[in-house]
Amino acid sequence: xxxxxxxxxxxxxxxxxxxxxxxxxxxxxxxxxxxxxxxxxxxxxxxxxxxxxxxxxxxxxxxxxxxxxxxxxxxxxxxxxxxxxxxxxxxxxxxxxxxxxxxxxxxxxxxxxxxxxxxxxxxxxxxxxxxxxxxxxxxxxxxxxxxxxxxxxxxxxxxxxxxxxxxxxxxxxxxxxxxxxxxxxxxxxxxxxxxxxxxxxxxxxxxxxxxxxxxxxxxxxxxxxxxxxxxxxxxxxxxxxxxxxxxxxxxxxxxxxxxxx
Amino acid sequence: xxxxxxxxxxxxxxxxxxxxxxxxxxxxxxxxxxxxxxxxxxxxxxxxxxxxxxxxxxxxxxxxxxxxxxxxxxxxxxxxxxxxxxxxxxxxxxxxxxxxxxxxxxxxxxxxxxxxxxxxxxxxxxxxxxxxxxxxxxxxxxxxxxxxxxxxxxxxxxxxxxxxxxxxxxxxxxxxxxxxxxxxxxxxxxxxxxxxxxxxxxxxxxxxxxxxxxxxxxxxxxxxxxxxxxxxxxxxxxxxxxxxxxxxxxxxxxxxxxxxxxxxxxxxxxxxxxxxxxxxxxxxxxxxxxxxxxxxxxxxxxxxxxxxxxx
Numbered sequence: 378x379x380x381x382x383x384x385x386x387x388x389x390x391x392x393x394x395x396x397x398x399x400x401x402x403x404x405x406x407x408x409x410x411x412x413x414x415x416x417x418x419x420x421x422x423x424x425x426x427x428x429x430x431x432x433x434x435x436x437x438x439x440x441x442x443x444x445x446x447x448x449x450x451x452x453x454x455x456x457x458x459x460x461x462x463x464x465x466x467x468x469x470x471x472x473x474x475x476x477x478x479x480x481x482x483x484x485x486x487x488x489x490x491x492x493x494x495x496x497x498x499x500x501x502x503x504x505x506x507x508x509x510x511x512x513x514x515x516x517x518x519x520x521x522x523x524x525x526x527x528x529x530x531x532x533x534x535x536x537x538x539x540x541x542x543x544x545x546x547x548x549x550x551x552x553x554x555x556x557x558x559x560x561x562x563x564x565x566x567x568x569x570x571x572x573x574x575x576x577x578x579x580x581x582x583x584x585x586x587x588x589x590x591x592x593x594x595x596x597x598x599x600x601x602x603x604x605x606x607x608x609x610x611x612x613x614x615x616x617x618x619x620x621x622x623x624x625x626x627x628x629x630x631x632x633x634x635x636x637x638x
Numbered sequence: 639x640x641x642x643x644x645x646x647x648x649x650x651x652x653x654x655x656x657x658x659x660x661x662x663x664x665x666x667x668x669x670x671x672x673x674x675x676x677x678x679x680x681x682x683x684x685x686x687x688x689x690x691x692x693x694x695x696x697x698x699x700x701x702x703x704x705x706x707x708x709x710x711x712x713x714x715x716x717x718x719x720x721x722x723x724x725x726x727x728x729x730x731x732x733x734x735x736x737x738x739x740x741x742x743x744x745x746x747x748x749x750x751x752x753x754x755x756x757x758x759x760x761x762x763x764x765x766x767x768x769x770x771x772x773x774x775x776x777x778x779x780x781x782x783x784x785x786x787x788x789x790x791x792x793x794x795x796x797x798x799x800x801x802x803x804x805x806x807x808x809x810x811x812x813x814x815x816x817x818x819x820x821x822x823x824x825x826x827x828x829x830x831x832x833x834x835x836x837x838x839x840x841x842x843x844x845x846x847x848x849x850x851x852x853x854x855x856x857x858x859x860x861x862x863x864x865x866x867x868x869x870x871x872x873x874x875x876x877x878x879x880x881x882x883x884x885x886x887x888x889x890x891x892x893x894x895x896x897x898x899x900x901x902x903x904x905x906x907x908x909x910x911x912x913x914x915x916x917x918x919x920x921x922x923x924x925x926x927x928x929x930x931x932x933x934x935x936x937x938x939x940x941x942x943x944x945x946x947x948x949x
Contacts, residue, residue, distance in 0.1 A: 390750050397746060398737040474733030480699060481727035482750035482798075483719040637700060638660065 381626070383487040390484060391492020392499070394475075399500070411507055413456075414449040418512065421445055421572060434574050435605055446517040447599040448571035450508040450526060451533070454598070455591055457504040458497040458534040459562060462541025463554050466493055470545065476636055486636050490629045494538040501534025502527060505598075512602070519604035526601045533594040536617045539624025540590070546631035570595035593617055648675035648710075650802055650833040651696060656705035658691050658857075665691045667857035668705070675710075675801075678824075678834040680848035682841070682935075684943050688857040689837040690730065690806055696835070697804050698722050709802060723751060726800030728791050730807045734779045740766065740790060741775040744797050751798040758797065765793040769823060785816025792823060803827060805836035809843060821846055841936040851935065855943045865935050872941055873933035876912025878919070880905040880928035887923050894918065908933070 426441040434444055469475040476489050509526050512518055544557050568578070569591030575583055586592055593613035600607045607613075651673040658666040666688040673679045681689035694700045696707045698718040707714045709721045735743050741762055748758035766772050769789035774782070782790065788808065795803060808824070809817040824847055828834060838844055844851050845865050853861040853868075861868055874896075880887065883905050892898050896909035909915035916930050 387750075393749065394735075394746050397742070398735075401737055473736060474729075474731055475735060477729060477731075478733040478735070478747070479750060481697070481722065481725070481729065481795075482747065483723045483752075484750055485718065 381487075383485050384491060385485075385488060387484050388488045388491035388495060391479060391489055392495040394479075395492070395496040396499070399496075411453075411504070414453045414508055415511055417452070418442075418446060418449045418515075425572075432574065434599075434603075435607060437605065439603065442515070443517050443603060444574070444599070445572065446512040446515070447526075447602040448595050450505055450512065450530075450602070451569070451591060451595040451598045452566060452571055453504040453508050454501045454530045454533040454594055455537055455562070455566070457500040458537035459541045461497045461500055462493060462538045463545055463548075463557075464551065466542060466545050467548060467551055467554070470636075471551070480636065486633050487629060489636075490542060490625070490632055493542060494535055494625060494628075497538035497541070498531045498534035501530045501537070505530030509602075518602045522601050522604040524601075526598050529594065529597045529601060532614070532617050532621065533590075533597075535621040536590055536594075536624065539621050539628055542628035543624050543631060546628055546635055565589045565591040568592075570599075590617065590620060649673070650675045650677070651707070651709055651835065653692070653696060653707040654705055656692060656695050656707060657703045658688075658695060658700060659703045664857055666695070669854070669857070669859055670705075671852055671859065671862060673802075673833060673835055675833055676828075676831045678828050678836070678847055678849050680844040680851045681835070681837040681854060682839065682844055682851050682939060683837075683854040684839065687855045687943075689854050691857075692854065693804060693806060693835060693837055697725055697727055723798065724801045726795035726798065726803045728788075728795045728803070728805045728808055730810065732787050732791065734787060734790060734794070736779050739776050739778055740771055740782070743779065743790065744794055747794050748797045753798065761797055761799075762793075765796055766790075769793045770819070783816075785812050785819070788812060788816065788820060789823075792820065796827075800832065802833045802835065805834065807837055807839070809838075809840065817843075841934060841939055845935050853939065853942060860942050861938070868938050869933050869935060872938045874908055874910065874912070875933060876909055876915075876930060877933050877937055878907040878909060878912075878915060878928055878930050880907070880926055882927050884926075887919075887926050890918075890922060891915075906937075908937070 422442045422445050426445070429441040431438050431440050432444060433439070479489055480486065505526050509518060509523060513523065544554070548554060568586050569589045570586065571591065575586045575592065578586055593616050596607055596609055596613050600610060649672055653672075654670050656666055656669045657664065669688070669692050681693060683689045691700065695702045696709070696714060698714050698721050701715060709724060712720050714721050735746065738746060744762035744765065745755070745758050748762065753761070763772070766775065769792060771786060771790060771793065774786070779787065779790070792808070805824070809820050812820065821843070824834060834847075836847065848865060850862065850864055851868065852859055861872070863871070881904050888898075888900070888905060891905065891907045894907075894909060894915050895911065896907055896915065899906040907915070912930065919926060919928065
């Protein structure tokens with residue numbers, strides 16, 4: 378495919394640049410992003426958990442905290458990738474002109490896009506690792522299946538990176554990010570199988586929920602931490618893998634038009 | 639003065655009939671030129687003339703709508719990575735990395751060129767010394783003045799030891815001290831044999847630095863030649879500028895051989911015989927307020943691009 382002709386290992390240079398910045402800014406930016414899902418876990422888990430106690434999931438009785446914990450991991454996979462590829466990438470592209478600076482070197486737009494996506498996936502992986510450690514400390518992870526959360530984080534990270542960069546390629550003002558935030562991200566955050574099982578939704582709403590990418594990330598993470606295989610697993614993996622490639626290519630196509638018109 | 643082109647016959651840049659259009663509008667409408675190895679060539683033109691667009695096509699930033707360009711024989715459209723490896727690019731805008739300090743900016747940039755870390759470090763320290771930033775290695779970019787940022791961008795553009803240096807308005811917005819320090823650096827680079835392609839709308843900058851200038855307007859090349867040749871050919875040697883002038887003075891000037899231009903309250907007279915005209919005015923209009931000066935590139939520029947304001 379002509380569009381992918383220039384994909385190269387040089388993308389790791391862009392990834393490395395972002396990692397270097399990340400290490401500088403980690404103490405300030407890392408804390409709230411990690412604290413947020415832990416807060417959900419505590420608030421919803423202890424608060425709602427004491428009201429709900431247990432629920433039925435895949436024909437088994439599951440303690441609410443065990444159900445909720447993988448949801449918070451899925452949310453951190455979403456946010457660490459999506460926010461990086463929207464607000465942060467836009468700042469790099471538009472305000473800091475970082476992409477322009479990189480394009481004055483042997484690197485091409487392909488390297489920039491792939492490098493950005495690699496970085497987003499890395500951040501999702503980091504977030505999932507930390508979250509896995511946290512919920513494991515609460516005894517909410519079944520091992521060794523829990524380790525599967527890590528490749529799932531990379532897959533989900535790539536997917537949300539593709540979506541985020543596609544949105545970034547279209548946005549002309551940083552305040553426009555509030556639109557996909559309230560129409561796409563927040564509904565997904567609440568209805569994407571994070572806080573309650575989808576079968577409690579009315580029948581008409583269930584197919585919609587199944588279309589949300591976070592639903593599939595939640596499902597995969599939950600299957601891993603509970604150690605319970607789910608019949609939808611192959612479909613969820615396919616959904617995220619195909620989506621990551623499709624949105625990645627879309628982002629590249631649009632970014633090329635934007636950066637080298 | 640011997641033209642620098644004569645030193646080497648190697649061609650650094652060739653552009654053939656470059657066109658760049660955005661929908662209906664054509665920013666560049668068929669531009670062809672050559673730059674010899676070691677030459678310093680300046681693109682001059684009013685805002686929106688197409689000089690930056692042309693330079694960006696040659697430096698693989700913008701794909702040409704049609705036409706072709708080569709840098710040392712390598713096609714910019716098909717082998718951009720190889721072309722860009724030979725270029726050092728100083729953009730118009732500051733695109734330094736605000737998250738890194740001065741030294742780290744160069745080291746990260748060197749990595750994009752596959753320069754090994756130890757080589758990069760050594761080169762970065764030398765370059766920062768050369769642009770007088772050797773004592774600011776750990777400064778954040780935001781703490782630097784405009785002139786320091788420009789010097790840092792110049793040092794960054796040199797980290798890959800480019801064969802061609804591309805400077806897009808290198809001194810716009812700088813104070814005279816900073817401007818002269820950039821000029822000194824560029825001249826020093828020229829003496830090491832680096833080819834330089836720059837855009838500017840400062841005539842003094844073009845005169846100071848360039849072996850050759852290419853004047854562009856409305857996406858086309860109007861003139862291409864050495865500054866002194868262009869001045870001689872387009873304007874002549876002398877300009878007499880007069881103000882508070884009487885109709886008699888205007889009539890007398892008009893009767894002399896040369897070209898006359900009246901702009902606002904000023905009269906510009908480009909005499910064929912400067913000394914003769916000055917003697918004549920001294921005798922006939924001793925009290926007329928006027929100055930006689932050498933013709934400059936700015937006179938050429940205004941003659942060929944007009945005096946109408948641009949965007």
